[in-house]
Amino acid sequence: MNLYERIPNNVNLSEDKKLQRALEKWLPNYLDWWQQMGPDGFQQKDVYLRTAISVEPDGWANFDFVKMPDYRWGIFLKPAQPDAKIGFGDNYGQPAYQEVPGEFRNSLRRIIVTQGDTEPASVEQQRELGKTCPSLYDLRNLFQVNVEEGRHLWAMVYLLQRYFGRDGRDEADALLERRSGNPDKPRILEAFNQPCDDWLNFFCFTMFTDRDGKYQLSALAESGFEPLARTCQFMLTEEAHHMFVGDTGLNRVVKRTAQLMKEGDVRELGGIPLDIIQKHINFWFSYSLDLFGGEISSNSADFFAAGLKGRYKEQEQYEDHIVAEQNFMMKVVEEGQLKEREVAMRNALNEVLRTEYVRDCEKGLARWNKTLADEGISERLFLPGSRFHRHVGEYAGHHFDIEGNLISAEEFEQRKAEWLPTMADREYVRSLMHPVVDPGKIANWIAPPATGIKGKPFEFEYVRL
Ligand SMILES: [Fe+2]
């Protein structure tokens, strides 16, 4: 097999011998990791998958049956813009960085490693899910997400190996050594150490946690370090499908629950009660909010000043790209009370990005609530307040109710079971998870999708078992 066949790319890999050697050394370790930590029990099955083959807006992907270990994890960057400029921060308007600027080397490596670490982590979290798939359509979507997260790891490893020399290669190896949920060598971010072992968790994860990925990638797609910007721009193309899986997955669960509510007791009928869905939303939404980092952050200010990480749609949405003078009002806990504080805008950029994210999540909630309304159900789902159940930032270490009001630790403890999935809730959900693998059949707790994949019907045999 020639090089392009093994590692499809648009980065001129065959010309760069040093990078080629580094990647070829990393490839077998990656494949070992995939066998050990990728989807368990399905490695030899033919799956109807989308593979990235170029970056052309139309025709960038090819759909066909592939065995997952044979998936062609490629390296694709959006084409370079010859006179790209740094779009924000202290060096606004200067030529974009084509190599890593020495003074920002550590910051940039940290950004790339932190993003890179999430990609294999999610594959690890989802490793067992295939065994309890609600349909072949869903099974295929799970595997599509998994192989693309694998490709995103490749994208980050490319940057590390190409631009960071020896320590980049070490970081690339370490990305295959950490393990989601492992107490000795956990993944870097906590949401990526949480178990994701049933499909309700999976849909919440792809809705809320992959959506954090969209916002992080969007902020990095603005980066003045051009290779990073171009890499993230292309990853976003794939990421849209992951959020689609979560958003429509939850919508289908909500729809089925609503149908069963009209027939009788949802539990007795084998569905997922609305309050359990709400608790899962609360859990994953709050963990995903943590991924944006502290509300007040000198890192966010430094990354912005250096032109490394911008705001969501920096060029489209904003006129002032320097942001030296503006301030941001936020609530912080002081002497046991919530008080307003004025923060320099550059230090509040994590919160600014988080606010964009929350707005996007609300659209999902509106869709699911429309489904409830269409089914004639009066109950509604909602997002918890952003201070609820936080482990990172200003609100970590304090307790808030579901609306974001400050409460005591005792009260939180007493009411926790109203707001977050209990052991019994999790066990109940797990008790519903039985594989349904006949083409065209679907589990009882979820409604079928409105359409299939790539014009194929729902009944199509998306995975050949
Ligand atoms: Fe990803």
Ligand SMILES: [Fe+2]
């Ligand atoms: Fe993703």
